Amino acid sequence: METSVTPKVNRRTKIVATIGPGSESDDMIAKLISAGVNVFRLNFSHGTSAQHAKVAARIRKQSVIAGQYVGILADLQGPKIRISTFRNDSVDLAIGDSFRLDLNLGEGQGDNRGVGLDYKDLCSSVEPGDILLLDDGRIRLKVDDATASVVDCTVVIGGKLGSRKGINRLGGGLAAPALTTKDIADIDSLVEVRPDFVAVSFVSSEEDILQTRDLLQKHDLNPGIIAKIERAEVVADENILNGIIRASLGVMVARGDLGVEVGDAQLIGIQKELISRARQMDRVVITATQMMESMIDNSMPTRAEVFDVANAVLDGTDAVMLSAETAVGNYPVEVVKAMADAALGAERQAVTRTSRYRLDRQFSTPQETIAMSAIYAANHYDSVRGIACLTESGNTPLLMSRLSSGLPIFGLSSDAATLQNLCLCRGVIPLFFDASAFKKEEVDARAIEFLKDGGYLQRDDSILLTKGTIMGRSGSTNIIKILPVL
Incomplete structure (x- = not known):
């Protein structure tokens, strides 16, 4: 685009x-x-x-x-585990009431004594003493007994229970695929x-x-x-x-x-x-x-x-x-x-603009080294107004975004899928820039001109730029520069 x-x-x-x-x-x-x-x-x-x-x-x-x-x-x-439906769409349950979850009850057969299920494995997944949470925990049932097709419960926390409400177990474990x-x-x-x-x-x-x-x-x-x-x-x-x-x-x-x-x-x-x-x-x-x-x-x-x-x-x-x-x-x-x-x-807040994350660990790739160095340098040089990252895969701006900074990371790419994926990365602004349209020696100046024309940079700012020696190859980022905006 x-x-x-x-x-x-x-x-x-x-x-x-x-x-x-x-x-x-x-x-x-x-x-x-x-x-x-x-x-x-x-x-x-x-x-x-x-x-x-x-x-x-x-x-x-x-x-x-x-x-x-x-x-x-x-x-x-996903596998939302739900009860079936009631005759009158909902029932009122009081603390101490007995209530049955019954695989044998069909649609519209539920009442204040029990209701059907759409999850056949529930009966084999619970045991006496378990707490079942219905309707996002608004209703709580304690399991008294479980057979092959029925789970008998006592209401611990009551209220109105409607049809098709979800079921969870306190502590988890109802693991449908x-x-x-x-x-x-x-x-x-x-x-x-x-x-x-x-x-x-x-x-x-x-x-x-x-x-x-x-x-x-x-x-x-x-x-x-x-x-x-x-x-x-x-x-x-x-x-x-x-x-x-x-x-x-x-x-x-x-x-x-x-x-x-x-x-x-x-x-x-x-x-x-x-x-x-x-x-x-x-x-x-x-x-x-x-x-x-x-x-x-x-x-x-x-x-x-x-x-x-x-x-x-x-x-x-x-x-x-x-x-x-x-x-x-x-x-x-x-x-x-x-x-x-x-x-x-x-x-x-200042805490969102600085980070000591990764300063005590070794880097494993040139990309990671460049990405972390760029953010560290940008955070410690007042003239830098942002980081221009020429990227194919989007991995370098993603790595940069893992470190806290108050500066924008401009993800410059001609790959539409890469730019779309960068929509979720904190601090990254995805922008279409086709470096292949320019001579190799012109790319840096053209990138700065592009950002300046877009209103992101002004004259006398500095921009930190990262790219690969071989333009157009994914995973090749190995260059970092600090450039003036003229």
């Missing part, structure tokens, strides 16, 4: 916004891009593949009009959507990521795969977690189901650990779920929500995500602006 219009961006943290009935029109997508959305999420728990393909086409059209790169994230539904039949069918349909990223729900091992990648590659698709961390047993096992992170482009701290399984009191520490671990392993990280939930119905966030976004930014998250706020909320544009303001406020 070549365009003479370039984005003027000073916010480093990226914003992911979920598309839904409240935001799927051309006009609203354009407004959301203008407000600060970097990546749009298509939630495959809702809608058809044809609908998602139409929305994806609108996003691409509006991103071209806006003159900036905007990513598309296809979020697979990550890819369902629906997910596999949805992957087949992605040839029409051609997303830049695919999120896999309820990942339990790196094999889930590898399976997803194989299914995508059968359709000649190679999007970045984001592993949604939602299972308590995954965060409890360092080897499993590290394997998942290594196999993925990045992870999503999916705080809904994860918070239900581990408990909200434990979630904040886990969030910080996941962000830190992902960055240390050179992976991107998205923080998600209920970040500005009150703005579904209100035009302003609560102070606690602003603090929640800011806390994730201070921890180093690459992106923060909006779900229902933009999908079905009444104030989609306002919530994006509020999130952008919260992120900018946090980024003004």
